[in-house]
Every structure is written in C-alpha cells, then in structure tokens.
Amino acid sequence: MxxxxxxxxxxxxxxRRKPLSVANxxxxxxxxxxxxxxxxxRWALANVSFRVERGSSVLLAGRNxxxxxxxxxxxxxxxxxxxxTARIEGLDLRADRYEVRKKIALLGHHTNTYDALSAxxxxxxxxxxxxxxxxxxxxxxxxxxxxxxERADDAIVGFSAGMRKRISIARVLLQIEAAPxxxxxSVIFLDEPYNQLDPPGFRFxxxxxxxxxxxxxxxxxxxxxxxxxxxxxxxxxxxEGGRLIWSGPAADLPxxxxxxxxxxxxxxx
Amino acid sequence: xxxxxxLRKEILLQWRTRSQIAAVFIFxxxxxxxxxxxxxxxxxxxxxxxxxxxxxxxLLSSTLTLSESFHLEMEExxxxxxxxxPASDRSLYYGKAIANAFxxxxxxxxxxxxxxxxxxxxxxxxxxxxxxxxxxxxxxSAPGTLYTAMTSQLRSQQTLLPLLLFPLVxxxxxxxxxxxxxxxxxxxxxxxxxxIILLIAFDAIYxxxxxxxxxxxxxx
Numbered sequence: 001m002x003x004x005x006x007x008x009x010x011x012x013x014x015x016r017r018k019p020l021s022v023a024n025x026x027x028x029x030x031x032x033x034x035x036x037x038x039x040x041x042r043w044a045l046a047n048v049s050f051r052v053e054r055g056s057s058v059l060l061a062g063r064n065x066x067x068x069x070x071x072x073x074x075x076x077x078x079x080x081x082x083x084x085t086a087r088i089e090g091l092d093l094r095a096d097r098y099e100v101r102k103k104i105a106l107l108g109h110h111t112n113t114y115d116a117l118s119a120x121x122x123x124x125x126x127x128x129x130x131x132x133x134x135x136x137x138x139x140x141x142x143x144x145x146x147x148x149x150e151r152a153d154d155a156i157v158g159f160s161a162g163m164r165k166r167i168s169i170a171r172v173l174l175q176i177e178a179a180p181x182x183x184x185x186s187v188i189f190l191d192e193p194y195n196q197l198d199p200p201g202f203r204f205x206x207x208x209x210x211x212x213x214x215x216x217x218x219x220x221x222x223x224x225x226x227x228x229x230x231x232x233x234x235x236x237x238x239x240e241g242g243r244l245i246w247s248g249p250a251a252d253l254p255x256x257x258x259x260x261x262x263x264x265x266x267x268x269x
Numbered sequence: 270x271x272x273x274x275x276l277r278k279e280i281l282l283q284w285r286t287r288s289q290i291a292a293v294f295i296f297x298x299x300x301x302x303x304x305x306x307x308x309x310x311x312x313x314x315x316x317x318x319x320x321x322x323x324x325x326x327x328l329l330s331s332t333l334t335l336s337e338s339f340h341l342e343m344e345e346x347x348x349x350x351x352x353x354x355p356a357s358d359r360s361l362y363y364g365k366a367i368a369n370a371f372x373x374x375x376x377x378x379x380x381x382x383x384x385x386x387x388x389x390x391x392x393x394x395x396x397x398x399x400x401x402x403x404x405x406x407x408x409x410s411a412p413g414t415l416y417t418a419m420t421s422q423l424r425s426q427q428t429l430l431p432l433l434l435f436p437l438v439x440x441x442x443x444x445x446x447x448x449x450x451x452x453x454x455x456x457x458x459x460x461x462x463x464x465i466i467l468l469i470a471f472d473a474i475y476x477x478x479x480x481x482x483x484x485x486x487x488x489x
Contacts, residue, residue, distance in 0.1 A: 106353055116286050125278045
C-alpha cells in the first residue's frame with residue numbers, strides 16, 4: 001500500500017461537486033480516491049484515499065462508528081459513495097458495478113440468508129446464481145468445513161448468531177471457488193469476521209484467511225482484534241471519524257496506529 | 270439461468286411459508302363476505318357487482334403477499350447478498366414478479382368458488398375466467414413487486430404501498446373487472462376481447478418498464 005495520506009480536516013464536500021477520476025493501475029487491487037459517504041447530515045466516510053496492492057491483506061482498525069463498515073460496504077458496491085471514486089482491480093465502482101461484483105465477496109454484519117430455508121438450501125441459492133452445482137450433496141463439503149453438516153437440513157431460523165455467521169463464511173468460500181465461467185472472487189472484504197463466533201469458529205476464519213492468501217486474493221479485514229489482525233495482515237489502516245488517519249505495516253499498528261493503544265486497553269484484544 | 274435459479278428460490282420460499290398463503294386466502298374470502306353485506310340479499314345486484322368485489326379482494330390481498338415476499342428479503346438483507354453475488358437485478362425482479370403473479374393467480378382461482386357461493390355468480394367459461402385472472406394477477410404483481418421493493422425498507426410501508434400501487438393499477442383493474450363481468454354475465458356483443466387486449470397491453474408495459482426500473486430501486 002502506498003500513497004495514503006491523512007484526510008483534510010475541511011468538509012468532505014468542499015470543492016467536490018463531480019466524481020473524481022483516478023488513473024487505472026492494473027497492479028492495484030483497490031484504488032480509492034477521496035471516497036466519502038454520508039448518512040443524513042453525518043459524513044460516515046470523509047475523503048478516504050488509499051491504494052492496496054494485489055494479493056496483500058489489510059487490517060482495518062478504528063473505533064465503533066469510525067467508518068470501517070461503511071468503507072467496506074462502499075468498496076463492495078453494497079452502497080454507493082456520495083463523493084469520490086474507487087477501482088477494484090482496474091474496474092470502476094460506478095461504471096462497472098456488475099463486473100466488480102464478480103471479483104468481490106463481502107462477509108458483512110448481516111448474514112444475507114433466508115430464515116425459512118435450511119442451511120444447504122441457503123447455500124444452494126448462492127451456488128445456482130454463481131452457476132455452480134447446487135445439489136444438497138454439492139453443498140455438504142462446505143457445510144462440513146464450517147461445522148454445520150449435522151444441521152444441513154434445519155431451517156436456519158433456529159440457528160444461533162454464530163451458526164448463521166458460519167453460513168456466511170461458507171458462502172464466501174463458495175464465492176472464492178472458481179465458477180466455470182469466472183475465476184471466482186479475488187478481493188475479499190471481511191467485516192468483523194470473528195464476531196459471534198466461538199473458538200472453533202475463530203479457527204474457521206483463520207483457515208479461510210490462510211486459504212485466501214494462498215490463492216493470492218486481496219483481503220481487507222475490519223476487526224477490533226487488533227493484535228491478532230496485526231499478526232496475519234500485511235498492511236494496517238486506521239479510521240477515525242470517517243477519515244483515514246494512519247496507514248503502514250500491520251505489525252506497527254498496535255504501537256503506532258494512533259488510536260490502537262486506546263482500543264487495546266479497552267479490553268478488545 | 271439466473272432467472273430459473275431465482276424463480277426456484279421464490280417458489281421454495283413460498284412453499285416454506287405456505288401458512289401465510291392460507292392466511293391471505295382467508296383474508297380475501299373474508300373481504301368478499303364483507304363486501305356482500307354491503308349489497309344485501311338482492312341476488313341480481315350481488316351477481317352484477319361480483320366481478321368488482323372479486324378484483325377488489327384480490328387487490329387488497331396482493332398488498333399482503335407482496336409485502337411478505339419482500340419481508341423475507343429484508344430480514345437478513347438476503348436480497349443485497351444476491352445482488353452482490355452478483356445476480357442480475359432483472360433476473361431477481363422477474364423471478365420475484367413471476368412468483369408473485371403465480372401466487373396471486375392461485376389466490377384468484379381459489380376465490381372463484383367463494384364468489385360463486387356468496388354472489389351466485391357462476392360461469393361455465395372457466396378457461397376464459399382463469400385466463401383473465403392470470404392476466405390481471407400479472408398486471409398487479411409487476412408494478413406491485415417494484416413498489417414493494419421501493420417501500421420495503423420504510424417504516425410506513427403498509428401505508429405507502431397501497432398509496433403508490435392502487436392508482437397505478439386502475440387500468441388493469443378496470444379491464445380485469447370488465448372482462449370478468451362479461452364472462453360471468455354474458456357477452457352478446459363480443460366486448461370481452463377488447464378488454465383482454467387492453468389488459469395484455471398494460472401487462473406488457475408494466476412488465477417491461479418495471480423490469481428496467483428495478484435495478485435503480487434496489488441499488489443504494
């Protein structure tokens with residue numbers, strides 16, 4: 001990652017009426033230039049610019065409400081930026097929305113599942129839309145991987161939050177597997193992936209992370225588990241009040257990330 | 270292929286939540302019963318107004334089925350998950366609209382015996398009657414699916430959906446009521462055909478236009 005800079009303290013909309021253009025650099029997995037997003041009058045993301053190399057892993061840190069989830073949701077095309085622009089592997093978030101979605105996977109706060117359907121049926125819907133085999137037997141290896149094979153036929157309305165999270169993890173695994181007509185997702189956004197999981201669930205996330213890195217995928221992970229994240233990620237970024245206030249090697253983040261020590265002492269790690 | 274996958278998902282969801290369909294049928298049948306009270310025991314008048322009440326019952330019931338179909342999508346932001354897979358917004362729209370039209374058609378067919386019993390408004394032209402119900406249900410579900418998507422994240426959805434939907438479907442409702450009426454009461458002048466053509470024309474407009482607009486509605 002390079003070229004990140006502290007955001008200006010002035011209004012994020014100052015002097016910016018049109019979407020900004022950014023040069024297309026094919027070696028970058030993510031290029032964000034002055035991304036801003038507001039909810040009502042409050043700017044959740046303000047002039048965030050950065051660049052992430054292909055195959056690198058980014059630890060995104062910051063307090064609650066600092067804009068981590070908003071940034072991940074903007075980059076994953078779940079929501080639009082009000083100002084600024086970004087490219088995912090050279091594709092513009094606005095102009096190439098559908099193509100961008102073929103390259104990304106988001107593990108967000110919501111599980112994106114149907115309560116009325118069983119675990120395997122939920123995965124089968126995603127598989128069939130991705131053009132992959134969607135039979136029960138095709139879904140079982142994935143469910144075994146996330147420890148839900150025994151509950152494959154149960155409607156997920158009766159699942160705990162952690163079990164639902166595992167379904168979401170299985171879906172991300174499905175997305176990174178190569179579909180016949182595409183290479184699968186190569187830029188993965190993980191928003192608080194450890195939340196609601198028990199220790200075996202933590203291991204699933206770490207295994208998934210390892211697998212993603214082995215595949216050469218770019219991973220951006222927002223988490224409050226800073227010390228753990230710093231061990232497994234290459235690059236660190238800290239958001240505060242919607243602004244990017246620090247970026248550098250992930251290993252330096254717990255000591256030099258500005259707000260990170262405060263988070264550590266608040267018992268997160 | 271994505272359309273087939275979406276349609277399969279919709280039918281699976283409808284099957285898993287079939288108790289809701291039974292509840293909507295009871296709602297529709299109760300509406301027909303209450304409407305019959307407004308006419309009184311005048312069998313001629315009951316028969317005359319039966320098509321209008323059938324379609325009013327279907328229209329009111331449609332708001333329930335449409336709301337429920339998007340409630341399932343919004344519980345855990347399932348629709349957003351499908352869009353990010355990525356699924357084409359048109360496949361998602363047409364899958365949902367076809368499933369809603371299918372559900373409304375079944376409801377309309379199920380309400381025919383209720384109408385016959387309550388209003389003494391039977392007909393031997395069953396295929397024509399079912400054909401009009403299919404076309405009318407399609408005309409309600411196409412804009413209904415779009416407007417339900419628009420209002421699904423609003424707290425005032427229950428109020429806004431009828432306010433937006435009902436004025437828009439007036440031409441469909443009018444054509445469906447007239448065609449049904451001619452089928453039940455007799456059509457010596459052969460007028461039903463022109464009403465059915467009008468119904469098909471509005472269906473074509475709604476299905477093409479709403480399919481184009483759906484992407485804009487569901488994207489942030």
